Amino acid sequence: MPISYLTHLKCPKCGKTYDADKVTQLCLCGSPLLAQYDLESARKALKKSDLANREPSLWRYREILPVKDDKNIVSLGEGMTPIIPLKTIGPKLGLNNLYLKDEGIIPTGTFKARGAAVGVSRAKEVGIKALAMPTNGNAGAAWSIYTARAGIKCIIVMPEDAPEITRNECAITGADLYLVNGLISDAGKIVGRAVAKHSIFDASTLKEPYRIEGKKTMGLEIAEQFNWEVPDVILYPTGGGVGIIGIYKALKELQSMGWIGEKMPRLVAVQATGCAPIVKAWEEKKEASVFWENAKTIAFGITVPKALGDFLVLQAVYETNGCAIAVADDEILKAQVDLAAAEGAFVCPEGAACLAAASKLREQGWIGADEKVVILNTGTGLKYPDTVQVELPVLKPEEDVKI
Template identity: 35%
Template sequence: MNLASHYVCDDCHARTPLDTPALLCPACGGLLEIEYDLTRASREILTRAAGRRDIGLWRWADLLPVADGTEPLYLGEGDTPLLTTRLLGDRIGIPNLRVKNDTLMPTGSFKDRGFAVAVGFARSLGVEEAFTYSSGNAGASFATYAARAGIDATVLVEDVANPTKVAAISLYGARVLRLRYRSSLEIFAGVSALAEAGFYSFVNFINPVRHEGMKTYAYEICEALGWRAPDVMVHPVGTGGGLWGAWKGFRELRRMGVIDRLPRMIGVQPSASAPIVRAFADGRTTAGAHGDATRTVAQSIAGDAPIQGGVRVLRAIYESGGRAVAVDDGDLFEAMRLLGAEGVTAEPSAAASVAALLRARAQGWVSKDDVVVAVVTGSGQKQPDALERAAPPPAGDVRADPDELLAVFGAPVRSGG
């Protein structure tokens, strides 16, 4: 019982049938959103989903764009743990802090939610070649699912992308083109021209399907909380596909009558390039260019301008009563160490959600009684130089000699006595 019914345009509200690989609205060029017949959605679907723990996010397939008779491109995406925190919540002053650990996805980042769904849907519509641009994580995810789907993939990688991530994209079989540019605005002009020329694009929001995968965050989180929304969800923001997708999921659950209120959405950017934060501070609904994306370690969310002026991300933040928060690189390294002590290896951009909470709590934007979910979007193993910078150095050197080892260790702490 798939409930996806049509695309609808954000601007002119025209409907477009789902059986075409549409990108922007054919009538006005606006962003498209997938609509569902949620009046037919019921707790029965959610109960059935709850019984399927072996297929990751595909247990929500009734509420995703999935063509009849197609097999999911399943690599283990979805159903990542929503961790309670041992020390982190107390350290920040939010005892009910949960960490959504999406570092455990197949390619080590949350991007797999979106690409698993969007690439599978594109394949069912007959798409044979496609492209996206990326700072690394999206490219690796796209390359992986495109390889599984048999789609010819080209990834335009930003020149700030680290070599480990670029190598992964090539390893998965995609054609990699390094992108030289001065501002993200040039990237958007370039990828828009490709899409207008008929090349199928997986760039966030131009592609209307990727954030459908991201909405499974909302389903997984609300289910884990006993079909309640958290008070606050914190998400790093580059183009904002994750935050917008989650926001769509929460709104769908409320329309279905499954949850009765929505969370406040907090978006986080590095202070070196924080166009969304700047726009929010000025009360604007569209973000212009701001900052220098090369001056932060948070490569995955570094961009001096958000695609489409960040209109959807800003809408989610305003509608939800949330905030946009900027964090410094020092905050990111501190957050990486705090997450490390909880068993979560975050890349700097992924630690941004925890870094933002340190600030949000201090400023009183989040209270000690709030149930807060911080999404950790990508693995630190993919940005090894940053991991080395964040980690404390070794405690010392010692020879593999019994006397020397005993001298360094001193007297043992007797446990259980």
């Protein structure tokens, strides 16, 4: 029976450690906390070949996930999303080894399911009965769904402009859902006040330590799916940045376990020109970002003016010799259409941003023609109907199509 090798929580800023089995939010210094494992024991307990007989979900990496008792696992079958070769559009853009990791094929239709599955499971394990969070839509939907399954009360605050379908997802589970006439930062302040006043657990991005453990499984899967030879470049649409932080953490853990070699993929933080605080910080070689005023982009999921984990995102980029790059909304929309027409993949604008960014970085020579490149699509295009503009002929039953 596989077990978790979770040991404690540690602050990546000041180094202070915390008991993982107590309910904990941020470090006293204000930094997010990261889960730590006894990787040496995990390495001895788990062989690569053990994975073949495990179910195709993120729970296959049980030993380096934080949930200790199986009975606390709250799962809807999330994980092991496909990696799809882009053999048509890749070579057209001069990228001969381009792949799409498709996080649209997961419960709730976005990668947020990973963070919610692991975060909610661990919340259940440490005894949390109610939690609150601000969201741009998809995270709130995922946490509503998984808390419903766990029997945990859930309070969600989201901007009025967030994708409408995500409201429905929250509402149908019976979560307490509020809209705010503002941005996610405004929703965050409302949640902050509620949490302070009512002693509810704050499940905001990186304010609890386990969402990132769910997100890191994207990195574990990429390594496994490429047979433990990591790709050269991974492009990731970066809002709160938990995904890119998680992927980096996963790869470092796999290195510690000796499952991958010294080579790291160059991690690329992709943002939209309408909200690019990480890109600005990277260009200025800063260690943290500055609040981005008047943030606005069609890629709603990455409209995050100032991420709590910005310094960890930048660290992942710097330490892997990666980069940060912004693309415009019209480039995003064009990439979305081009990808669907060439490859049949209907991705969200955030995923399309990565394709546009890969194309630019190839043009600039930053990516070589034969390098192995993975773009992360964080969600299905189904959740963003408004990005597709279409005028259609309406026939009467007796009329004919025109060929």
